[in-house]
Every structure is written in C-alpha cells, then in structure tokens.
Amino acid sequence: MRKLVYYIASTLDGHIAGPDGADPTGPGGFWPIPEDYLRHLIAEYPETLPGPARQALGVTAAGNRFDTVLEGRRSYELGLKAGVTDAYPHLRHLVFSRTLTESPDPAIEIVSGDPIAKVRELKQQEGKDLWLIGGGELAGALYPEIDQLIVKLAPLTIGTGIPLFGRGAVFDPRTWKLTDHTVLDSGALFLTYARTSADQSA
Numbered sequence: 001m002r003k004l005v006y007y008i009a010s011t012l013d014g015h016i017a018g019p020d021g022a023d024p025t026g027p028g029g030f031w032p033i034p035e036d037y038l039r040h041l042i043a044e045y046p047e048t049l050p051g052p053a054r055q056a057l058g059v060t061a062a063g064n065r066f067d068t069v070l071e072g073r074r075s076y077e078l079g080l081k082a083g084v085t086d087a088y089p090h091l092r093h094l095v096f097s098r099t100l101t102e103s104p105d106p107a108i109e110i111v112s113g114d115p116i117a118k119v120r121e122l123k124q125q126e127g128k129d130l131w132l133i134g135g136g137e138l139a140g141a142l143y144p145e146i147d148q149l150i151v152k153l154a155p156l157t158i159g160t161g162i163p164l165f166g167r168g169a170v171f172d173p174r175t176w177k178l179t180d181h182t183v184l185d186s187g188a189l190f191l192t193y194a195r196t197s198a199d200q201s202a
Contacts, residue, residue, distance in 0.1 A: 136166030155187030
C-alpha cells in the first residue's frame with residue numbers, strides 16, 4: 001500500500017513558515033539554502049524540486065519516492081501569486097480546497113471533499129508514495145493518515161510562525177521511530193521517521 005509521507009522543512013522550534021504564511025525561501029525570505037542542502041535534494045529527492053528550479057538546475061531525474069503531491073489551498077496560492085499554476089508538472093498534483101471552484105491549471109486536481117477519505121482512496125491505488133507538501137492546516141487535517149515524516153530540519157529558529165501541523169491541530173500524541181538520518185556540514189538534518197506499529201493499529 002502507498003504511504004502518505006509528510007516531507008517538510010522545519011525550523012528547530014517547529015515552524016514551517018513565518019506568521020504571515022509567505023514562502024520563507026522566496027525573495028526576501030529568511031530560510032537558508034546552503035549548497036550542500038541543495039545538492040542533497042537533487043541527489044535524493046529530485047522530484048520534490050519545483051519545475052522552474054528543476055529546469056534552472058538541469059534536473060531531469062524522475063526520482064523514486066513520490067509520483068503524487070498533495071497541497072493545501074494556501075500553500076498552492078503562494079505559487080499562483082508568483083505566476084506558477086503548477087509547480088510540480090512532473091507529478092500528479094492535488095490541491096485540497098473548499099473555496100476553489102475550478103482549477104487554475106488543467107493538470108491540477110481540486111479536491112473539495114474530506115481529505116482523509118481522499119487519501120485513503122489514493123493509498124489503495126497503484127503507484128509510488130504520496131507526498132504531503134503542506135501547509136500546516138492540511139497536515140493537521142491528515143494527521144491520522146501520515147505514515148512517515150521526513151523532516152528537513154534547518155539550523156534556524158524564528159520564535160513564532162506556522163507550526164508543523166498548523167494552528168488548529170488536535171491534541172493526539174503519537175510515537176515515531178527514527179529510520180534514517182543525514183547530517184549535512186551546513187547544520188541541516190534530514191530526519192526520517194515511521195509511525196510505530198502501536199499507532200498504526202490504533
């Protein structure tokens with residue numbers, strides 16, 4: 001069965017963006033992207049680079065982890081504001097929204113129904129794993145369905161902002177097993193966690 005993987009960048013204090021929700025890696029952003037971090041992304045997670053970045057960097061590798069990306073409306077609209085209607089044309093791209101009535105791009109699938117029901121349906125289909133890109137609100141809604149966390153932990157604190165699972169997440173303690181880790185010279189960590197069997201059977 002396909003897994004739902006929350007592959008996300010986080011600060012040391014557990015935030016994925018600043019209080020305004022703007023792209024922290026965009027123009028004027030505060031998120032560091034050192035050279036070894038970018039090299040690691042290209043080598044290990046090429047499919048998670050946006051189309052424009054892949055083109056600029058000459059990345060053509062399809063990757064072997066994900067073939068589908070799931071995104072919330074607010075996260076998706078960051079790309080729209082930059083004039084990008086589909087940041088991941090090399091992946092099946094689903095946007096979860098109750099307010100978008102039609103897709104801004106023929107390749108974008110708008111999902112207005114229950115996110116959990118849709119993810120359970122997708123898990124039963126053939127294919128690679130499902131990449132949950134965020135934002136925090138969608139991650140909070142899909143919290144019970146997340147099978148794996150891949151946290152790109154930046155050597156950065158920001159004090160306040162959007163938490164890993166959004167501001168509206170419910171209190172629901174879960175345990176995770178560290179299954180892989182990479183430490184870069186720049187201080188960034190890639191930490192892979194799997195849900196423990198106790199949580200999966202709950």
